[in-house]
Amino acid sequence: MSIPSFIPHEKMSDETFVLNLGPQHPATHGVLRVKLTMDGEYIARAEPVPGYIHRMHEKMGENRTYAQFLPNTSRIDYLSAMHYTHAFVGAVERAARITVPPRAEYVRVITSELNRISSHLVWFGAFLLDLGGFTPLLYAFDDREKILDLLEGITGSRLTYCYYRFGGLYNDVDADFLKGTRDFTAYMRPRLDMYRALVTDNIILRKRLESIGPISAEMCRKYGATGPVIRGSGVAYDVRRIEPYSVYPEFQFDIPVYPEGDCMARYLVRMEEIVQSLRIIDQALDQLPEGPVMAEKVPRVIKLPPGDYCYAVEAARGRFAVRIVSDNKDIPYRVKLRAPSFSNLSLYEEASQGMMLPDALALMGSLDLVIPDIDR
Amino acid sequence: MNISEPIRLLLFLAGIMAFVGFNAAYLVWVERKGAARFQRRPGPTEVGFAGLLQPIADALKLLSKQVIVPPTSDAILFRLAPVLVMSPALMCLAVIPFGETLVARNINIGLVMVFAFGSINVMAIMLGGWASRNKYAVISAARVVSQDVAYEIPMLLVVITLLMVTGTMDLNQIVRQQAGWFWHWNLFKLTANPLMPVTFVIFYICMLAETNRAPFDMAEAESELVAGAFTEYAGMGFGVFFMAEYANIVVGCSVATVLFLGGWQSPIGVWSGPWWFLLKMYFLVFSVIWIRWTFPRTQFYGLLNLSWKILIPVSLFTLVLSSIMLKLF
Amino acid sequence: MSVSLEELIARLSRLCPPEASPASSEGPAPAESPAAPAVALAPAPAVTNGCRLVDYAAKGYHLDAIVPPDKVVEAARLLDEAGFGLDAVTGVDWLAQEQMEVVYDYFHPSASWRVAVRCRLPRQTPEVATISTVFPGANWHERETHDFFGIQFVGHPDLSPFLLPEDADYHPLRKDFVA
Numbered sequence: 001m002s003i004p005s006f007i008p009h010e011k012m013s014d015e016t017f018v019l020n021l022g023p024q025h026p027a028t029h030g031v032l033r034v035k036l037t038m039d040g041e042y043i044a045r046a047e048p049v050p051g052y053i054h055r056m057h058e059k060m061g062e063n064r065t066y067a068q069f070l071p072n073t074s075r076i077d078y079l080s081a082m083h084y085t086h087a088f089v090g091a092v093e094r095a096a097r098i099t100v101p102p103r104a105e106y107v108r109v110i111t112s113e114l115n116r117i118s119s120h121l122v123w124f125g126a127f128l129l130d131l132g133g134f135t136p137l138l139y140a141f142d143d144r145e146k147i148l149d150l151l152e153g154i155t156g157s158r159l160t161y162c163y164y165r166f167g168g169l170y171n172d173v174d175a176d177f178l179k180g181t182r183d184f185t186a187y188m189r190p191r192l193d194m195y196r197a198l199v200t201d202n203i204i205l206r207k208r209l210e211s212i213g214p215i216s217a218e219m220c221r222k223y224g225a226t227g228p229v230i231r232g233s234g235v236a237y238d239v240r241r242i243e244p245y246s247v248y249p250e251f252q253f254d255i256p257v258y259p260e261g262d263c264m265a266r267y268l269v270r271m272e273e274i275v276q277s278l279r280i281i282d283q284a285l286d287q288l289p290e291g292p293v294m295a296e297k298v299p300r301v302i303k304l305p306p307g308d309y310c311y312a313v314e315a316a317r318g319r320f321a322v323r324i325v326s327d328n329k330d331i332p333y334r335v336k337l338r339a340p341s342f343s344n345l346s347l348y349e350e351a352s353q354g355m356m357l358p359d360a361l362a363l364m365g366s367l368d369l370v371i372p373d374i375d376r
Numbered sequence: 377m378n379i380s381e382p383i384r385l386l387l388f389l390a391g392i393m394a395f396v397g398f399n400a401a402y403l404v405w406v407e408r409k410g411a412a413r414f415q416r417r418p419g420p421t422e423v424g425f426a427g428l429l430q431p432i433a434d435a436l437k438l439l440s441k442q443v444i445v446p447p448t449s450d451a452i453l454f455r456l457a458p459v460l461v462m463s464p465a466l467m468c469l470a471v472i473p474f475g476e477t478l479v480a481r482n483i484n485i486g487l488v489m490v491f492a493f494g495s496i497n498v499m500a501i502m503l504g505g506w507a508s509r510n511k512y513a514v515i516s517a518a519r520v521v522s523q524d525v526a527y528e529i530p531m532l533l534v535v536i537t538l539l540m541v542t543g544t545m546d547l548n549q550i551v552r553q554q555a556g557w558f559w560h561w562n563l564f565k566l567t568a569n570p571l572m573p574v575t576f577v578i579f580y581i582c583m584l585a586e587t588n589r590a591p592f593d594m595a596e597a598e599s600e601l602v603a604g605a606f607t608e609y610a611g612m613g614f615g616v617f618f619m620a621e622y623a624n625i626v627v628g629c630s631v632a633t634v635l636f637l638g639g640w641q642s643p644i645g646v647w648s649g650p651w652w653f654l655l656k657m658y659f660l661v662f663s664v665i666w667i668r669w670t671f672p673r674t675q676f677y678g679l680l681n682l683s684w685k686i687l688i689p690v691s692l693f694t695l696v697l698s699s700i701m702l703k704l705f
Numbered sequence: 706m707s708v709s710l711e712e713l714i715a716r717l718s719r720l721c722p723p724e725a726s727p728a729s730s731e732g733p734a735p736a737e738s739p740a741a742p743a744v745a746l747a748p749a750p751a752v753t754n755g756c757r758l759v760d761y762a763a764k765g766y767h768l769d770a771i772v773p774p775d776k777v778v779e780a781a782r783l784l785d786e787a788g789f790g791l792d793a794v795t796g797v798d799w800l801a802q803e804q805m806e807v808v809y810d811y812f813h814p815s816a817s818w819r820v821a822v823r824c825r826l827p828r829q830t831p832e833v834a835t836i837s838t839v840f841p842g843a844n845w846h847e848r849e850t851h852d853f854f855g856i857q858f859v860g861h862p863d864l865s866p867f868l869l870p871e872d873a874d875y876h877p878l879r880k881d882f883v884a
Contacts (some may be wrong), residue, residue, distance in 0.1 A: 019512075026599050054869065132597065132599060132673025133670075134411070137415075139415070202671065204671050223791070224840075237814045308764070312819075321792065323795070338793040346842050
């Protein structure tokens with residue numbers, strides 16, 4: 001007698017029932033609702049119903065100046081705020097042809113990568129929580145706290161940073177931050193070894209994740225899934241490498257790719273990415289040039305020449321792109337925010353079909369959703 | 377000790393109820409404190425010294441809450457379930473020998489009674505889930521039944537193996553057989569059955585599954601089923617389920633101690649007494665808590681496959697091996 | 706990429722009629738000559754169909770293909786064959802020109818190429834065929850675009866409000882929308 005982990009749609013019975021997962025449910029990490037049509041514990045259809053925390057950031061962008069809209073960008077995906085600000089700042093700089101001083105670019109890379117690590121640590125804890133393992137959450141938050149302290153020291157905020165400004169940074173980093181970051185990278189590596197020994201190699205975890213929720217590279221492409229999701233399906237797609245921005249081409253780092261496409265692959269990709277981010281931070285600290293952190297001659301009121309401008313960054317969850325359409329006024333004509341979680345979740349309906357409820361939740365956790373990022 | 381039998385029984389039952397109540401309350405404290413230590417945080421500290429009054433504060437809070445019975449639920453069964461989940465644990469403890477004479481009712485089929493009442497617990501959770509008429513609760517109820525049916529079988533097979541070795545169902549008799557140094561414990565009776573430690577491991581796994589503890593806490597599975605069968609319970613209705621979980625752990629660990637670890641017998645041959653029983657039992661209870669805060673939850677089908685594909689064949693094998701050894705030696 | 710870039714540009718260009726002749730029958734392109742865009746009232750650059758390379762450093766994408774609305778699906782199919790993935794679908798409301806623009810962004814998983822396919826629709830009846838038949842991921846993006854702009858995607862399986870409340874009958878990103 002063997003209970004299958006998956007039954008195909010055509011073998012399901014007609015006796016289904018609808019189970020509302022969310023908008024308040026422990027596994028959805030926010031106000032996402034998934035309308036599940038279930039055959040017993042098997043999912044016949046999972047239809048995500050987003051929109052519960054829709055704030056219409058794109059409309060807000062159309063009635064305030066570029067500088068006024070900047071803080072909004074860090075509130076879309078509150079876990080990787082640096083990347084989101086980076087994309088918006090980058091798009092404006094690209095359009096206004098502002099050259100950012102090298103020191104500012106290096107600090108941007110350092111803070112972005114720190115933010116990526118903190119985001120992945122939250123995911124690590126929350127994902128294990130989804131799988132019923134409580135303890136890693138506290139350890140991950142302990143490490144994340146160190147990053148938040150570092151970033152708070154230079155930006156003044158702990159989560160929704162508004163540190164990048166058009167043409168550079170809000171302020172220069174101090175010696176405490178540089179030393180603290182060095183200490184952190186030295187501290188984090190043994191911690192990752194510990195996580196590997198305690199969590200990653202645990203047989204229960206492996207059994208729960210291996211060959212669960214397979215997503216093919218083709219599916220990622222068709223749905224536009226990016227970030228660790230597509231890299232866990234064997235495609236080395238990383239905006240930092242494929243459309244290099246900032247000073248990323250100057251660093252040596254690998255793009256972790258696992259071809260299996262299952263939840264374990266996505267798990268391993270993210271864990272490996274933390275290591276790579278530490279590598280980038282170390283290199284950036286070594287090469288950090290002296291100089292100003294703000295470009296000269298940044299106009300007080302920014303008016304972009306007419307046209308549309310894109311800027312994409314590799315956020316923690318995948319490709320985040322900003323498209324600004326300008327009509328030569330001091331407020332944008334249109335701001336399009338292309339959020340990675342939106343596309344990553346859009347494949348959930350197809351990917352979760354026939355899975356059992358706990359596995360489908362493991363799949364959802366492995367997509368690393370941030371609900372405000374979906375709803376914007 | 378010249379008190380009449382009815383008074384003695386009454387005292388014992390009161391003692392058992394107090395014991396269960398005390399354990400249920402303070403195992404919650406141990407669990408919270410232990411979990412906190414595993415997670416590098418202090419845990420409860422505010423109420424009383426080291427948070428020792430926290431369980432009482434929790435109980436007062438739960439008692440002061442309204443017991444909400446959802447209008448769509450089956451009101452009688454919904455109210456019955458918490459009662460039904462608690463009482464078997466009390467019944468089982470009546471036959472557990474805490475010490476040589478410290479047993480409420482020593483009956484010669486004590487083991488049968490423990491397992492007979494032990495399975496009522498499952499029915500209670502199923503009733504609670506079913507009567508709630510909540511989809512999460514019904515899924516949880518279905519899980520509990522299939523899980524406990526699957527794990528009852530290897531557990532009983534292991535117990536039959538043990539019965540072949542002991543030759544009696546009298547729990548006190550079983551303990552007396554394990555007198556002397558710790559290698560006389562059933563756990564180490566390798567001459568009777570070389571796979572005795574394996575049977576203990578199987579028993580322990582089954583006990584975890586029967587009490588719905590992590591990593592087999594399919595019934596509650598709070599990240600999937602919100603709170604499973606207890607989703608609709610509020611106030612003390614939930615509190616009783618919560619206490620029953622600990623009461624059942626105490627029962628399970630007590631039975632494991634009696635059957636495998638020599639009960640109240642001292643591991644070094646002298647100074648036997650109830651304290652040894654409590655020490656061994658609480659060590660097992662602590663290991664149960666330890667496991668919960670270390671491992672993630674298993675998959676549901678993984679859980680069933682483990683029982684049907686591994687535990688049942690292995691326990692059948694130990695049973696056969698035991699009978700062969702019994703015949704040969 | 707499974708097809709070379711030149712091949713892709715050629716194929717995309719074939720979808721867009723040559724610039725010399727008047728644009729497609731729907732006539733999304735303004736009639737005036739491309740050399741003199743009316744800056745003051747119609748701030749958008751003059752729109753003519755065609756596929757052109759743009760400066761990545763200045764724009765953030767490599768290839769800008771403006772196609773007639775009836776060629777959108779074909780363009781999607783072309784890019785799908787070339788191994789592109791769908792990045793996003795969105796709209797822009799050109800109130801002054803009485804037009805709606807639909808923008809399809811594509812990315813390539815292994816080559817450093819970004820393509821923007823655009824089309825212009827009349828603002829009164831914004832209708833365009835869905836590309837969710839080619840890219841299933843477009844389903845959500847088109848639903849969102851319908852929410853925000855009221856653009857009808859013909860053949861789309863379900864255009865009910867997605868991010869907006871389920872009884873929403875307004876389209877907030879239209880320039881004449883008043884809250």
